[in-house]
Amino acid sequence: MIKALVTGSNGQLGKSFQHCTLEYPEFDFIYKDFFELDICDENQLGNFFKKNKVNVVINCAAYTDVDQSEVETEKAEKINTNAVGILSDLSIKYKFKLIHFSTDYIFDGTSNKPYVEDSPIAPLGVYGKTKAEGEKLILKTRGNAWIIRTSWLFSPFGENFVKKIISLSQKKNKINVVSDQIGSPTYTLDLVRDVLKIISNRILSNDPKILHYTNAGQTSWYEFAKKIKVLCKLNCFINSIETDSSKA
Numbered sequence: 679m680i681k682a683l684v685t686g687s688n689g690q691l692g693k694s695f696q697h698c699t700l701e702y703p704e705f706d707f708i709y710k711d712f713f714e715l716d717i718c719d720e721n722q723l724g725n726f727f728k729k730n731k732v733n734v735v736i737n738c739a740a741y742t743d744v745d746q747s748e749v750e751t752e753k754a755e756k757i758n759t760n761a762v763g764i765l766s767d768l769s770i771k772y773k774f775k776l777i778h779f780s781t782d783y784i785f786d787g788t789s790n791k792p793y794v795e796d797s798p799i800a801p802l803g804v805y806g807k808t809k810a811e812g813e814k815l816i817l818k819t820r821g822n823a824w825i826i827r828t829s830w831l832f833s834p835f836g837e838n839f840v841k842k843i844i845s846l847s848q849k850k851n852k853i854n855v856v857s858d859q860i861g862s863p864t865y866t867l868d869l870v871r872d873v874l875k876i877i878s879n880r881i882l883s884n885d886p887k888i889l890h891y892t893n894a895g896q897t898s899w900y901e902f903a904k905k906i907k908v909l910c911k912l913n914c915f916i917n918s919i920e921t922d923s924s925k926a
C-alpha cells in the first residue's frame with residue numbers, strides 16, 4: 679500500500695483526489711484540510727509525520743485568491759512560500775515524496791509560444807510571486823519533490839470558471855468575458871488520475887523535478903465561456919471584452 683497524505687483536501691483539487699479514492703485501491707489516503715492539519719504549522723506537521731509513516735504527500739493546500747493576495751500578502755507568503763519550504767525540508771527528514779502544485783501565474787504571460795519547464799519565470803502579482811518562491815525553496819532544499827505546474831483548473835468541485843459562468847447565466851442575460859488572455863483549461867480529474875498513475879508506477883525520481891501538466895489545446899476565457907454556454911445549454915449572451923476594459 680502507498681500511504682498518501684493529501685493536504686488542503688477540501689479545496690477544488692483536494693476534493694478531486696477524494697473523488698478518485700476508490701479507483702486506486704493500492705493507495706491508503708489520509709485527507710486533511712486546514713482545520714485538521716495546517717501546513718504553516720511546523721510542529722503540527724512534525725507530530726503528524728512522527729505518528730504517520732507516509733510515502734507521499736500531495737500538497738493541494740494553497741492560498742489561491744489572486745486578487746485578495748494583493749491585500750493579504752503576508753498570509754499568501756506563509757502558505758504558498760514558507761509552508762512549501764517546510765514541507766520540502768520534512769520530505770527529506772521523513773523520507774516521503776512531495777507532490778506540489780504550481781501555476782501559470784509564475785510567468786508574465788507575454789510569450790506567444792507555450793511555456794516550457796525551463797522558460798524564465800517572471801511573476802507579475804503577489805499570488806504568482808509567492809508560488810514562484812515556493813518552487814525555489816523546493817529546488818534550493820533539494821526536497822524529494824515534484825512540482826507540477828498547471829493552469830485554468832475546472833471540475834465539479836470548489837470554485838472555478840465553468841461553475842462561475844453557469845451561475846452567472848442564471849442571474850444575467852449578458853456576461854462579459856475577456857478574449858485577450860489565452861490558456862489551457864485543465865480538468866482536475868485528468869490531472870489527479872495521471873498524478874496517481876505516476877506515483878503508483880513509482881517513476882518519481884529522487885531529485886526535485888518540474889513538470890507542466892495541462893489538457894491539450896489552448897483557448898481564451900471568451901471562447902471557453904462560449905463553449906460552456908453551448909455544452910451546458912445556457913441561456914445568456916457571452917460578450918467579448920479586453921482585459922483593460924474589464925479593469926475600468
Ligand SMILES: NC(=O)c1ccc[n+]([C@@H]2O[C@H](COP(=O)([O-])OP(=O)(O)OC[C@H]3O[C@@H](n4cnc5c(N)ncnc54)[C@H](OP(=O)(O)O)[C@@H]3O)[C@@H](O)[C@H]2O)c1
Pocket residue numbers: 685686687688689690691692711712713715716717718737738739740741742743757761779780781782809827828829830831832836837
Ligand atoms: N484553481 C486553478 O485554476 C489553479 C491553476 C493552476 C494551479 N493551481 C494550483 O493548484 C493547487 C490547488 O488549487 P485549488 O484550485 O484546489 O485551490 P483551492 O480550491 O483554493 O484549495 C486550496 C485548499 O487549501 C486549503 N488551505 C489554505 N491554507 C491552508 C493551510 N495553511 N493548511 C492547510 N490547508 C490550507 C484551503 O482551505 P480554506 O478554503 O479553508 O482556506 C483550501 O481547502 C494550488 O497549489 C494552486 O496554486 C490552481
